[in-house]
Structure formats: structure tokens, C-alpha cells
């Protein structure tokens with residue numbers, strides 16, 4: 001057949017593997033179906049023989065993987081007759097909630113931390129018409145308020161404690177398995193609230209037709225998602241979660257009071273999916289590790305300058321960590337590795353420009369000067 005049906009989002013595509021009713025009308029912006037890009041230069045620069053891919057989730061409709069979860073959460077909220085959604089956010093959840101709520105004709109209330117939100121994300125929440133409530137406190141403080149608010153106002157929480165979020169986000173694992181025709185050996189993600197690493201593990205378990213012993217709560221809310229499992233592949237990957245050093249509760253063994261990092265999307269001290277993520281890590285034989293802000297920014301620059309892929313700082317933590325573990329052999333040669341690039345670089349132009357070092361100078365608008373400037377650089 002010469003034509004393929006129009007792609008209309010992940011609920012339509014994966015209806016039979018998601019907890020959606022048959023007559024559900026998906027609230028979709030065409031999320032999912034993001035490219036899995038094979039990196040050419042970085043493995044060569046590292047001098048290691050690995051098959052290294054990035055799943056560029058920054059190419060979702062609002063520029064982050066949050067859209068995968070939000071299409072599910074908002075579709076379900078509207079089906080239940082909810083008129084408003086609420087979330088605490090380091091930025092991307094609010095951008096996504098605002099857009100999907102707009103699409104559904106619902107209100108969105110977003111609690112953002114004072115001053116620590118990237119400009120692009122704030123612009124999105126405002127343009128999509130969300131009620132932006134900036135609080136004098138960090139993400140964790142906002143999260144505590146949001147969890148209480150559901151008892152005090154008729155609003156649906158669309159943070160990743162909403163299990164429909166994880167259900168939507170598991171589809172990233174489905175797409176990877178379909179493209180590679182197998183599961184990768186290693187899957188690396190940045191970890192903030194730890195919902196996404198949990199969701200990926202659920203997705204991979206389902207593809208392998210294996211029940212996760214410990215994630216049944218995450219599933220049972222939706223009637224036991226294991227009924228969606230069908231063995232497409234034999235193996236599951238080893239899950240690796242990387243945190244920013246200033247915001248690394250999984251490395252410290254408990255909540256971090258004043259999390260701080262340039263990677264604002266993972267500036268979270270008290271992860272909501274703490275237990276799930278530990279189970280995913282243990283079951284998969286994986287580990288958590290941390291990256292410094294310098295390593296994160298270096299990886300972000302490398303990806304942009306060497307591979308043409310511009311992700312936001314938090315996303316680069318997955319590649320920063322993977323590069324280190326490939327170099328030191330913890331990820332062995334011959335492995336197939338996927339890193340999730342969670343959000344787009346344009347979300348946070350300030351951090352990118354601040355890195356550019358020497359300021360851009362203005363020169364005369366003359367052929368000769370411009371020619372000399374070019375020849376100097378060649």
C-alpha cells in the first residue's frame with residue numbers, strides 16, 4: 001500500500017497495551033514515535049566498540065517525554081469528568097500539563113519553584129494558559145502541597161504519582177524494542193522523581209512477557225497491567241539511573257534537603273517513585289550513579305557539537321554517566337546501549353548561552369572583514 005495511516009499518538013498506536021477504555025477519546029498531540037539516533041562520533045572518541053543510541057524525547061510535542069504520560073493522564077482525567085489538573089513541576093511537567101489541558105478544554109494549575117525554572121518551560125506554561133503558581137520553595141515543597149490539594153479541591157494530580165503517567169511513559173520502551181528488534185543491553189536515564197526509569201522497566205518487562213515482582217502496585221491500579229504483557233523479546237536491559245551530584249538522593253541513601261544542580265529538571269531531593277526505582281534497579285541488575293554539573297554540561301556540549309543533538313542539561317546526565325561507564329568498562333565492549341534524552345535543549349537557552357564562554361563580538365558589515373574572520377577559523 002502506498003500510503004500509511006497518519007500517526008495520531010501513542011494511545012491510538014498502543015491501545016491494546018494501555019489501560020484505556022475502548023471508547024476513550026484520546027487527548028493527543030501526536031506524542032511518541034521519537035527517533036532513536038545512533039551516535040557515530042562519541043563511541044569513536046571514547047575508543048570503545050559499543051552500539052550507542054539516544055532516544056530523543058526532546059522531539060515530543062512540548063519538548064519532553066512528559067507528553068507520553070500526559071496524554072494518558074489527561075485523557076483519563078477528562079473521561080472521569082475532571083475539570084482541572086494540577087502538578088508540581090521543575091518545568092516540563094507544567095509545560096506538558098498546560099498543553100494537554102488546553103487541548104482537552106480543561107484548566108491547569110502548576111506549582112513551580114521560585115526562580116529555578118528554565119525560561120522555555122515557563123513560556124510554554126504561560127502560552128498554554130495554565131495558572132502558574134510560583135512558590136517560595138523547591139519542587140519537593142510543591143509536591144507535598146499538590147498531594148494534599150487533591151483532598152481540598154476538585155483537581156486531578158498529573159504528576160508521575162498518577163499511575164496513568166507511567167503507563168504512557170512505558171511506551172518509550174516499546175518503541176525501542178520495535179526499532180532494535182530486541183531490548184538493549186543497557187538503558188541509561190537521568191533520574192529525578194524516578195518515574196521514568198520505573199516506567200521504562202514496566203515497558204521492558206511487558207515486552208519480555210515477564211512480571212515484575214515488585215511493581216504490581218504500579219500496575220494493579222490499572223487492573224494489573226501484566227495482562228498487557230506479551231513476550232516479544234527474551235531479555236530485559238540493565239537499568240542505569242544517573243543523578244546530578246548536588247541532587248542525588250539515590251546515592252545518599254535518603255532524601256536530600258537542599259538539592260541543587262544546573263540540571264533543573266532533576267533538581268529533586270525526595271523522589272516520589274523511590275521504591276519502584278530501587279526495585280527496577282535491583283531486578284535488572286542495574287545501578288545508580290551520579291554526575292557532576294561539569295560532566296553534565298560537557299556531555300551536553302559534546303552531543304550538540306559532535307552529534308548534532310541538542311538536549312537540555314538534565315537529559316545529558318544519561319550520556320555523561322554512560323560515557324564514564326563505557327570508558328571504565330562497567331558497560332562492556334560489544335554492548336548495545338540506549339540513553340534517554342528526556343528534553344530538548346531549547347528549553348533552557350540561558351544555560352546553553354552561559355556556557356559559550358567568550359562573548360560574541362560584533363564586526364563591521366564588510367565583505368573583507370567577514371572573509372578574514374572566516375579564513376582565520378579555517
Ligand SMILES: *Cc1c(COP(=O)(O)O)cnc(C)c1O
Pocket residue numbers: 064065066092093160190191192193194195196197265266312314315342343
Ligand atoms: C522530568 C524530567 C526528568 C526526570 O524524570 P523522572 O521521571 O522525574 O525521574 C529528567 N529530565 C527531564 C528533561 C525531565 O523533564
